[in-house]
Amino acid sequence: MALENISANRSFGGQQLRYRHQSSVLNCAMTFSIYLPAQVDNLPNKLPVLYWLSGLTCSDENFVQKAGAQQYASKHGMAIVCADTSPRGEGVADDAEGAYDMGLGAGFYVDASEQPWAEHYRMYSYIVDELPALIGAQFPIDNQRAGISGHSMGGHGALTIALRNPTQFKSVSAFAPICSPLNCAWGEKALDGYLGENRTTWEAHDTVSLVSRANTHLPVLVDQGEADNFLAEQLKTELLIEAARRADYPMQIRLHPGYDHSYFFIASFIGEHIAFHAAALS
Amino acid sequence: MALENISANRSFGGQQLRYRHQSSVLNCAMTFSIYLPAQVDNLPNKLPVLYWLSGLTCSDENFVQKAGAQQYASKHGMAIVCADTSPRGEGVADDAEGAYDMGLGAGFYVDASEQPWAEHYRMYSYIVDELPALIGAQFPIDNQRAGISGHSMGGHGALTIALRNPTQFKSVSAFAPICSPLNCAWGEKALDGYLGENRTTWEAHDTVSLVSRANTHLPVLVDQGEADNFLAEQLKTELLIEAARRADYPMQIRLHPGYDHSYFFIASFIGEHIAFHAAALS
Numbered sequence: 001m002a003l004e005n006i007s008a009n010r011s012f013g014g015q016q017l018r019y020r021h022q023s024s025v026l027n028c029a030m031t032f033s034i035y036l037p038a039q040v041d042n043l044p045n046k047l048p049v050l051y052w053l054s055g056l057t058c059s060d061e062n063f064v065q066k067a068g069a070q071q072y073a074s075k076h077g078m079a080i081v082c083a084d085t086s087p088r089g090e091g092v093a094d095d096a097e098g099a100y101d102m103g104l105g106a107g108f109y110v111d112a113s114e115q116p117w118a119e120h121y122r123m124y125s126y127i128v129d130e131l132p133a134l135i136g137a138q139f140p141i142d143n144q145r146a147g148i149s150g151h152s153m154g155g156h157g158a159l160t161i162a163l164r165n166p167t168q169f170k171s172v173s174a175f176a177p178i179c180s181p182l183n184c185a186w187g188e189k190a191l192d193g194y195l196g197e198n199r200t201t202w203e204a205h206d207t208v209s210l211v212s213r214a215n216t217h218l219p220v221l222v223d224q225g226e227a228d229n230f231l232a233e234q235l236k237t238e239l240l241i242e243a244a245r246r247a248d249y250p251m252q253i254r255l256h257p258g259y260d261h262s263y264f265f266i267a268s269f270i271g272e273h274i275a276f277h278a279a280a281l282s
Numbered sequence: 283m284a285l286e287n288i289s290a291n292r293s294f295g296g297q298q299l300r301y302r303h304q305s306s307v308l309n310c311a312m313t314f315s316i317y318l319p320a321q322v323d324n325l326p327n328k329l330p331v332l333y334w335l336s337g338l339t340c341s342d343e344n345f346v347q348k349a350g351a352q353q354y355a356s357k358h359g360m361a362i363v364c365a366d367t368s369p370r371g372e373g374v375a376d377d378a379e380g381a382y383d384m385g386l387g388a389g390f391y392v393d394a395s396e397q398p399w400a401e402h403y404r405m406y407s408y409i410v411d412e413l414p415a416l417i418g419a420q421f422p423i424d425n426q427r428a429g430i431s432g433h434s435m436g437g438h439g440a441l442t443i444a445l446r447n448p449t450q451f452k453s454v455s456a457f458a459p460i461c462s463p464l465n466c467a468w469g470e471k472a473l474d475g476y477l478g479e480n481r482t483t484w485e486a487h488d489t490v491s492l493v494s495r496a497n498t499h500l501p502v503l504v505d506q507g508e509a510d511n512f513l514a515e516q517l518k519t520e521l522l523i524e525a526a527r528r529a530d531y532p533m534q535i536r537l538h539p540g541y542d543h544s545y546f547f548i549a550s551f552i553g554e555h556i557a558f559h560a561a562a563l564s
Contacts, residue, residue, distance in 0.1 A: 009546040010509065010538075016546055068350035068549065227292065256292075264291040264298055267350065 003138055006031065012074035013038040016064060025122050025130040026087040032131065033060045034139065035070050039077035046142035048281040049079040049135065050274065051169075053127065053161075055152030056186075057105045060084045063151070066263035072274035078281070079141055083131055085153070087120035101186050102193055108181070109157030110205050112194035121194060124205075127161055128168070147171035147277035151266055152230070153178055153186070155222070159207040166216040171280035173221040173273045175266050176228055179240040180208040186234050211243040219280045220244075220251040223269050225259030252276075285420055288313065294356035295320040298346060307404050307412040308369040314413065315342045316421065317352050321359035328424035330563040331361040331417065332556065333451075335409065335432030335439040338468075339387045342366045345433070348545035354556035360563070361423055365413055367435070369402035383468050384475055390463070391439030392487050394476035403476060406487075409443055410450070429453035429559035433548060434512070435460055435468070437504070441489040448498040453562035455503040455555045457548050458510055461522040462490040468516050493525040501562045502526075502533040505551050507541030534558075 086107035107123035150158035155177025162172035181187020368389035389405035432440035437459025444454035463469020
C-alpha cells in the first residue's frame with residue numbers, strides 16, 4: 001500500500017498533507033488528505049483521529065480548504081483524515097447524464113451490487129476497512145480512538161457507518177446529514193442505482209432505520225441549519241429526531257436559525273464538533 | 283451607487299455577504315465581499331473595519347472561503363471588506379499572453395498611466411477612495427476606524443496604501459507582501475506596464491521606498507513564511523527589515539519556519555492579525 005505524497009502545507013503548527021494511493025477495494029487510484037498536528041512529534045503517543053466524509057460533488061479537498069478545522073485539531077492534538085466521495089479515474093462509471101447526485105462525487109458510502117457500479121463503487125468498505133488500515137499502518141494514528149463526521153451525503157455516511165460499527169468508531173457527528181435515504185429523492189435515486197430495487201437492502205444504509213434497531217449508543221452530535229434549502233425535501237432532520245425519540249437513543253440534534261447548507265455553516269460549528277470528538281476519544 | 287446582493291451566508295453568528303456594483307473609478311462592474319458580525323445589530327454603534335487586498339490570480343472570494351477570518355471578526359465585532367484584485371469584464375484589457383502576473387487578477391493597486399491599462403486599471407483610487415465611500419454610505423461602518431491588510435500582491439497594496447494614507451488607515455498588516463516592486467520581477471513587469479519606464483514614479487508604490495520617507499508611524503504587522511517559494515526572488519522581506527531599521531520605523535516583522543505562501547499560512551495567523559487591528563482601532 002504505497003503512498004505518494006501530493007502536497008504538504010504547514011498549518012497551525014502541524015502539517016496538512018495530501019496523498020494518492022492505489023485502492024484495492026475500489027480498484028482505482030484514490031486521494032485523501034490528512035492533518036497531523038504538531039503533537040505527532042511527541043512519540044510514542046499515537047494520535048486520536050477523526051475521519052471526515054464530504055458531500056455530493058466534493059472531494060477530499062473542500063473540507064481541508066474551507067472548514068477551518070486545523071486550528072481545533074491542533075488544539076486537541078487530533079488527526080483528521082478526509083476521504084474522497086467516490087472512486088475516480090478512467091474506467092470508473094459515471095452517471096449517463098453526468099448528474100451531480102449519482103456516480104462520480106456521489107458514492108453514498110455503500111458497496112454497489114448493481115451494474116455499472118459494482119466494479120468500483122465500494123465506498124462503504126473503503127471507509128470502514130481499507131482507509132483506516134492504510135492510515136493505521138502509515139501514520140502514528142490510534143484507530144482505537146477514532147471518531148467519524150461528515151456533511152450532507154457524508155453526514156449520512158458518517159452516521160450509518162458509525163451505527164453499524166459502534167466499536168470501531170467511538171463518536172459520530174454530522175452537519176446537515178441526509179437522515180433517511182429511504183425517504184428522499186437523492187437517496188432513492190442513489191440506493192436504487194447502487195443497490196437495486198429491493199428497498200429492504202437499503203435499510204442498512206438508512207440512519208433512521210439503523211437508529212431503531214441500535215443496541216449500542218454512541219455519542220452523537222448533529223447540527224442542522226434551519227435556512228438550509230435541502231432541509232425539507234432531502235435531509236428531513238425531523239425523521240431522525242423522531243426515530244431517536246422512539247428508540248430512546250440519546251442524541252444531540254441542534255437546529256440553528258439562519259444557517260444554510262454551505263461550508264460557512266460547517267466552519268461556524270466545526271470547533272464544537274472537534275471538541276465533542278476529542279472529549280469522547282480522550 | 284446601487285448595490286446588487288449576490289450571496290448571503292450566515293457565518294459565526296454574522297453574515298458573509300457578496301455584492302456587485304458599478305465602479306465609476308474602474309469603469310466596470312465590480313464585486314466585493316463583506317463580513318458583518320452579529321454586533322452590527324447593536325446600533326447606533328458603527329463597526330470598525332478591516333479592508334483586505336488579495337494576491338495575484340485571486341478575487342474577493344479566496345480570503346472569504348479559506349482564511350477563516352470570520353470567527354475572529356465575530357469575536358472582535360469587526361467588519362471585513364474584501365476587494366477584487368483588478369477591474370473585470372468585457373472591454374477590460376488583459377495581458378496579451380494571458381500571464382497571471384499582469385492584467386486581470388493582477389492590478390497591483392496602482393492607477394495605470396499607460397496603454398492599454400489606463401482606462402480601467404485604477405485600483406489605487408478604487409481602494410483608497412471609491413470602495414470606502416461606498417462601504418461607509420451603504421453599511422454601518424466607521425471608516426474612521428479602518429485598518430488594511432493583504433496577501434502577497436495584496437500585502438504590497440495594503441502597505442503602500444497605508445503608508446501613503448496614514449490618517450485614513452490606522453493600522454496595517456500583511457502576509458508575505460511583495461516588499462519592493464522596484465526590486466523583483468513581478469514588480470518590475472507590472473509597474474513598467476502600468477506606470478511606464480520612469481522608475482521614479484514607481485517609488486510611490488514601493489513599500490521600501492515609502493518607509494524611508496515616512497513621517498507618521500502606523501502600527502505595522504508583517505508575517506512571512508520561511509518556506510515560501512517566492513521569498514527570495516519576489517518578496518524580499520529582508521529589504522523591508524533593513525529599510526525599517528534604517529528609518530527607525532518600528533514594525534513587527536515575523537518570520538515563521540516551515541510556512542509557505544498558501545492560505546494555510548494565512549489561516550494559521552489571521553486571528554493574530556485581526557486582534558492586532560482590533561487593538562489599534564479600539
